Amino acid sequence: MPRKVKLDDIEEGQILAETLSNKYDQVLIKKGTSLNLDSHIRVLKMWGINEISIYDDLVDASNSSLNNEEIANIGALLLSELEWNIKNENDKFLFDIAVLSRIGKTNYE
Amino acid sequence: MNKLLDKIENFDDFPTLPTIYYKLVDALSNTSTTIKDLSNLVSTDIALSFKLLKIVNSSIYGLSTKVNSIDKAIFHLGFRELKNIILSTKIIEVFSDINSNSKFDLVEFWKHSIAVGTISRIIAQELGQKNLDEYLLSGITHDIGKLVLIKILGSEYNVVFILMEKENISLLEAEQKILGITHQEIGLKLAESWNLDKNILNVIRYHNDGLIGSNYDQLVGVVHISNILAKLLNLGHSGCDRISQPNQLLWRRLDITRFDKNIIYDRIETDYEQAKEILIIN
Numbered sequence: 001m002p003r004k005v006k007l008d009d010i011e012e013g014q015i016l017a018e019t020l021s022n023k024y025d026q027v028l029i030k031k032g033t034s035l036n037l038d039s040h041i042r043v044l045k046m047w048g049i050n051e052i053s054i055y056d057d058l059v060d061a062s063n064s065s066l067n068n069e070e071i072a073n074i075g076a077l078l079l080s081e082l083e084w085n086i087k088n089e090n091d092k093f094l095f096d097i098a099v100l101s102r103i104g105k106t107n108y109e
Numbered sequence: 110m111n112k113l114l115d116k117i118e119n120f121d122d123f124p125t126l127p128t129i130y131y132k133l134v135d136a137l138s139n140t141s142t143t144i145k146d147l148s149n150l151v152s153t154d155i156a157l158s159f160k161l162l163k164i165v166n167s168s169i170y171g172l173s174t175k176v177n178s179i180d181k182a183i184f185h186l187g188f189r190e191l192k193n194i195i196l197s198t199k200i201i202e203v204f205s206d207i208n209s210n211s212k213f214d215l216v217e218f219w220k221h222s223i224a225v226g227t228i229s230r231i232i233a234q235e236l237g238q239k240n241l242d243e244y245l246l247s248g249i250t251h252d253i254g255k256l257v258l259i260k261i262l263g264s265e266y267n268v269v270f271i272l273m274e275k276e277n278i279s280l281l282e283a284e285q286k287i288l289g290i291t292h293q294e295i296g297l298k299l300a301e302s303w304n305l306d307k308n309i310l311n312v313i314r315y316h317n318d319g320l321i322g323s324n325y326d327q328l329v330g331v332v333h334i335s336n337i338l339a340k341l342l343n344l345g346h347s348g349c350d351r352i353s354q355p356n357q358l359l360w361r362r363l364d365i366t367r368f369d370k371n372i373i374y375d376r377i378e379t380d381y382e383q384a385k386e387i388l389i390i391n
Contacts, residue, residue, distance in 0.1 A: 081352075083352070084353070087357060090365055090366055094338050097342070097374050098341035100371065101343075
């Protein structure tokens with residue numbers, strides 16, 4: 001279950017359980033992101049966000065599974081960070097593992 | 110900038126590997142050496158003995174029974190793999206005197222290298238390879254040239270990162286421009302001075318290309334893609350943010366699409382955590 005934490009209590013690798021926006025409704029960090037202590041907290045501080053809702057770990061997040069649209073968003077975000085395009089199934093294999101790590105979701109269907 | 114070049118050219122203080130490693134290499138080259146001989150030798154180094162047992166008992170090996178003696182650990186590893194594991198632990202110790210700075214963090218560097226090693230080992234296992242710890246060692250050594258450059262130049266090495274960002278060029282191009290030598294080349298020099306196997310030299314020299322000239326080499330290829338995957342997964346930090354595209358020619362020889370993504374990902378998570386715990390000195 002997601003729970004609220006203060007900024008100082010966030011731990012590396014916790015998964016964001018809500019999409020965070022600034023006062024202009026611009027998305028800062030998307031739901032499902034694995035939190036990074038340096039870069040993400042800097043952004044939160046900059047916009048005066050003091051408390052966020054998180055999943056504790058990957059198992060927690062996968063139990064509260066994200067929907068397909070959220071997974072697609074995470075994929076799109078990762079793609080925009082790359083300076084190259086996925087050209088074949090092998091490229092995509094690496095990319096998909098990275099998406100798995102970001103959504104913290106594994107299923108053995 | 111000539112000052113940096115001078116420093117590199119005049120540097121003659123390459124770190125050396127501890128004597129226990131060379132004693133081990135001697136013992137291994139002697140055909141009459143027994144497991145007992147090797148185990149006596151390893152036992153003289155308490156820290157090494159502990160690490161060896163921890164590694165053999167970790168998820169990386171996934172053995173069903175607990176190994177509680179050095180003899181048994183060596184039996185499970187085999188002679189060749191023993192050498193690779195000991196090198197992996199000793200190389201990390203040899204560079205423990207390097208200072209981190211604003212652009213370069215030694216612990217993050219080792220986390221990255223260990224991630225590349227664990228991912229390479231997992232992929233090699235899926236590919237049916239036997240010499241798995243050579244893959245682990247390859248990941249750990251692939252970027253040692255960066256440490257040599259930082260050992261020589263200290264934080265002056267950072268000009269390379271700054272130029273790389275400013276001109277949007279690769280790390281290798283920036284090193285060539287400023288230093289006249291790349292971390293691949295100087296890493297190769299160090300590895301040669303240590304008499305490391307040809308396979309490892311190839312990894313150090315060619316891991317960014319993924320191929321040796323136009324030739325396929327499984328070890329080099331696997332380390333090439335594991336390096337990219339470790340960066341995609343944000344495991345540690347190599348000092349370079351850029352994630353390059355896999356060499357497309359490599360995929361003609363190396364096909365990983367038949368593997369199960371979820372299983373690979375889970376294994377990376379578990380093995381990386383354990384390898385990091387065991388190998389990084391705090």
